Amino acid sequence: MHEIIREADYRKxxxxxxxxxxxxxxxxxxxxxxxxxxxxEAICPDPSFAVFNDIAIDALDFEPDRLLDxxxxxxxxxxxxxxxxxxxxxTAMRAAEVDALxxxxxxxxxxxxxxxxVSVAAGALDEGYLPKRPSATLKKLATVLEPVRFExxxxxxxxxxxxxxxAHHGVRVSQEDCAFLVSFVGQSMFVLANExxxxxxxALSTGKDHITAADIRTVAVPVVAADxxxxxxxxxxxxxxxxxxxxxxxxxxxxxxxxxxxxxxxTLSDMQAxxxxxxxxxxxREAADVxxxxxxxxxxxAKAATRTEPARLARAVxxxxxxxxxxxxxxxxxxxxxxxxxxx
Numbered sequence: 001m002h003e004i005i006r007e008a009d010y011r012k013x014x015x016x017x018x019x020x021x022x023x024x025x026x027x028x029x030x031x032x033x034x035x036x037x038x039x040x041e042a043i044c045p046d047p048s049f050a051v052f053n054d055i056a057i058d059a060l061d062f063e064p065d066r067l068l069d070x071x072x073x074x075x076x077x078x079x080x081x082x083x084x085x086x087x088x089x090x091t092a093m094r095a096a097e098v099d100a101l102x103x104x105x106x107x108x109x110x111x112x113x114x115x116x117x118v119s120v121a122a123g124a125l126d127e128g129y130l131p132k133r134p135s136a137t138l139k140k141l142a143t144v145l146e147p148v149r150f151e152x153x154x155x156x157x158x159x160x161x162x163x164x165x166x167a168h169h170g171v172r173v174s175q176e177d178c179a180f181l182v183s184f185v186g187q188s189m190f191v192l193a194n195e196x197x198x199x200x201x202x203a204l205s206t207g208k209d210h211i212t213a214a215d216i217r218t219v220a221v222p223v224v225a226a227d228x229x230x231x232x233x234x235x236x237x238x239x240x241x242x243x244x245x246x247x248x249x250x251x252x253x254x255x256x257x258x259x260x261x262x263x264x265x266x267t268l269s270d271m272q273a274x275x276x277x278x279x280x281x282x283x284x285r286e287a288a289d290v291x292x293x294x295x296x297x298x299x300x301x302a303k304a305a306t307r308t309e310p311a312r313l314a315r316a317v318x319x320x321x322x323x324x325x326x327x328x329x330x331x332x333x334x335x336x337x338x339x340x341x342x343x344x
Contacts, residue, residue, distance in 0.1 A: 001142040010148045015042035018080045019112035021105050023141050024119040026150035030189030043082045052076035059087035064104035071111040083116045089124040090137050091294040102144045158182045169200035172210040180213050185220050195220045228263035235344050236308045243341045257334050265320040272317050275305035
């Protein structure tokens with residue numbers, strides 16, 4: 001098993017790791033995106049050759065042969081090529097699918113001009129109990145991939161980071177008020193970046209060059225998790241405002257509407273399936289085995305499903321399927337998802 005390294009250690013290797021496959025995992029997706037951007041700038045500085053040297057493969061389109069086809073040709077007018085695999089949910093993948101991915105990646109030494117990054121969103125990999133007890137899945141992945149863990153910075157570090165970002169926009173904020181911002185909107189760096197930009201424009205538009213805690217309370221949105229699980233929980237609980245706020249964060253992250261709705265529909269369907277099995281007397285472990293889910297994820301789904309009336313959950317599943325059909329027939333915007341949220 002390769003040793004798990006930190007983001008800072010990875011950054012020292014950017015542009016010097018051709019022939020290596022990395023696994024980006026951990027809670028902070030903003031830092032993963034920043035590391036990917038820095039890697040892209042180092043390996044593919046000329047955008048005119050990006051079509052040859054900057055390859056992205058989504059999990060929905062992944063096949064081992066497609067990865068091998070991407071690795072085989074030499075880079076165009078450059079020394080290296082970047083291949084990014086994204087969208088994998090290792091809590092839902094079968095063992096055979098993980099094995100197929102690793103088998104394809106094991107061919108990388110034959111094509112040493114490639115840097116491959118498998119970027120996993122927060123919550124899509126059971127990490128185990130790090131640093132001492134990684135999960136079986138993480139151990140397996142680390143036999144081929146070098147794992148890079150992106151941890152959420154401490155509140156103190158986030159406050160310093162927020163102050164620098166405010167300064168970049170030409171706005172002054174005390175460290176005390178930066179710390180308050182972190183406590184008010186949460187630790188997600190995507191959310192913080194969005195709120196910092198919004199607060200900065202608010203201040204500058206009113207002729208001010210500084211932000212106070214009162215401004216933060218007036219303008220910023222209180223903490224809300226931005227993922228399909230949080231979105232589905234807010235929908236089922238009838239918290240339309242929270243659901244729309246979570247969707248707004250997904251928009252900011254530029255997650256495609258089809259991907260958002262697919263994840264939402266799958267989460268709601270899995271919740272309903274887990275609820276049916278629990279009502280039939282199955283344990284969470286048995287439900288996980290039947291549905292081919294990781295037991296940890298099945299437990300989270302069970303906790304959410306048992307807080308919701310079966311009829312409401314069934315209606316949410318039906319409406320999400322209808323919204324999915326609408327989205328596929330129409331142009332790809334977020335309108336179908338917003339209507340789904342408001343209909344429940």
